[in-house]
Amino acid sequence: MSLPAPRADRESQWLKGVLDLAVLAALAREGSAYGYGLLRSLADAELGGLKGGTVYPVLGRLEDEGLVRSEWVTGGAGPPRRYFFLTAGGRAALDEGRAGWTSFADRMTRALEG
Amino acid sequence: MSLPAPRADRESQWLKGVLDLAVLAALAREGSAYGYGLLRSLADAELGGLKGGTVYPVLGRLEDEGLVRSEWVTGGAGPPRRYFFLTAGGRAALDEGRAGWTSFADRMTRALEG
DNA sequence: GGCTGGTAGATGGTATGGCCAACTAGTTGA
DNA sequence: TCAACTAGTTGGCCATACCATCTACCAGCC
Numbered sequence: 001m002s003l004p005a006p007r008a009d010r011e012s013q014w015l016k017g018v019l020d021l022a023v024l025a026a027l028a029r030e031g032s033a034y035g036y037g038l039l040r041s042l043a044d045a046e047l048g049g050l051k052g053g054t055v056y057p058v059l060g061r062l063e064d065e066g067l068v069r070s071e072w073v074t075g076g077a078g079p080p081r082r083y084f085f086l087t088a089g090g091r092a093a094l095d096e097g098r099a100g101w102t103s104f105a106d107r108m109t110r111a112l113e114g
Numbered sequence: 115m116s117l118p119a120p121r122a123d124r125e126s127q128w129l130k131g132v133l134d135l136a137v138l139a140a141l142a143r144e145g146s147a148y149g150y151g152l153l154r155s156l157a158d159a160e161l162g163g164l165k166g167g168t169v170y171p172v173l174g175r176l177e178d179e180g181l182v183r184s185e186w187v188t189g190g191a192g193p194p195r196r197y198f199f200l201t202a203g204g205r206a207a208l209d210e211g212r213a214g215w216t217s218f219a220d221r222m223t224r225a226l227e228g
Numbered sequence: 229g230g231c232t233g234g235t236a237g238a239t240g241g242t243a244t245g246g247c248c249a250a251c252t253a254g255t256t257g258a
Numbered sequence: 259t260c261a262a263c264t265a266g267t268t269g270g271c272c273a274t275a276c277c278a279t280c281t282a283c284c285a286g287c288c
Contacts, residue, residue: 009276010131010211013244014218016274017127025226036236046221054275056238061274079236079283097124098226104128105219107160112139112212126246127273133246150265168246170266175245193254193265 015047021097022047023058027068027086028094034073034081035059059084067093129161135215136161137172138208141182141200148187148195149173173198181207 015022026038033041035056043050062068067090074080086094140152147155149170157164176182181204188194200208 010214011218012275013131014215014222016130016244017124018222019275022222022225034236039236046225051276051278052237053239053277053279056236057274060238074283077284078234081236100124101128101226102223104125105223108128108132108136109216109219111136111160112215123247130245130274148265153265165247165249166266167248167250167268171245171268174267188254191255192263195265 011048018101019047019050019054020058020062021094021101023055023062024067024086024090024094024097027084028091032083032085034083036081038084062090065093066090125162132215133161133164133168134172134176135208135211137169137176138181138200138204138211141198142205142208146197146199148197150195152198176204179207180204 022042023038026042027033030041035052038059039050039052039055042055059068059070063070063084067087068084069087070082070084072080072082136156137152140156141147144155149166152173153164153166153169156169173182173184177184177198181201182198183201184196184198186194186196
């Protein structure tokens with residue numbers, strides 16, 4: 001391929017560094033959630049077409065950073081689910097990230113309009 | 115180091131895929147510009163602390179994609195400057211990118227507030 | 229019992245692109 | 259001659275979203 005524009009969906013680039021905040025926000029909104037459910041609510045709603053291979057590593061990173069806690073729940077219908085909850089640190093990180101994002105988005109939008 | 119949060123400045127992640135649009139917008143605003151000037155106007159204004167190693171490759175990519183044209187200008191004060199101009203394709207890409215960005219930023223902001 | 233299909237989670241490799249550091253070169257002034 | 263500033267270039271690093279693939283559990287069906 002030698003087409004000039006690789007076209008690599010800009011949106012997937014834009015998600016970088018924001019996806020974790022989106023996940024934190026979804027957890028804050030829903031109280032708790034398991035990966036597969038998040039996957040579908042995020043994909044059906046605002047942010048299009050996320051796949052498991054994208055979301056699960058995010059949850060893993062968030063747990064490594066102590067921003068979420070997880071808990072296996074077995075015995076329901078289907079395979080066991082791993083439910084995630086925000087920690088206090090996660091809530092703080094979400095607030096901070098929200099502020100940073102709105103600031104950045106404003107500056108960027110202004111830069112694009114000039 | 116074992117601190118949980120690697121702290122890798124979120125903003126630098128957010129710039130991914132948006133910086134090229136910011137550069138296109140700056141060129142559209144100023145008519146033409148050379149790299150070092152762009153560097154300073156972008157850094158002084160909205161988007162903080164950009165370095166040469168970040169901006170010059172962007173200009174190179176934009177030229178490879180046919181979105182900008184460049185022209186060396188020698189004989190002024192100081193080293194030769196390479197001036198960049200938007201092409202028609204660049205203007206179209208800017209419009210398209212602007213629309214995509216505002217849409218994404220809106221959806222993202224809504225997702226963060228929920 | 230075996231099949232199939234949907235649910236749930238995990239993993240590895242790839243490619244993108246901003247970052248830093250170092251480098252070359254031209255001009256100006258001491 | 260030397261230093262400082264301007265201007266552009268290059269190479270390697272690293273985080274992270276993407277894709278494809280894999281395991282495993284359960285339900286319904288024959």
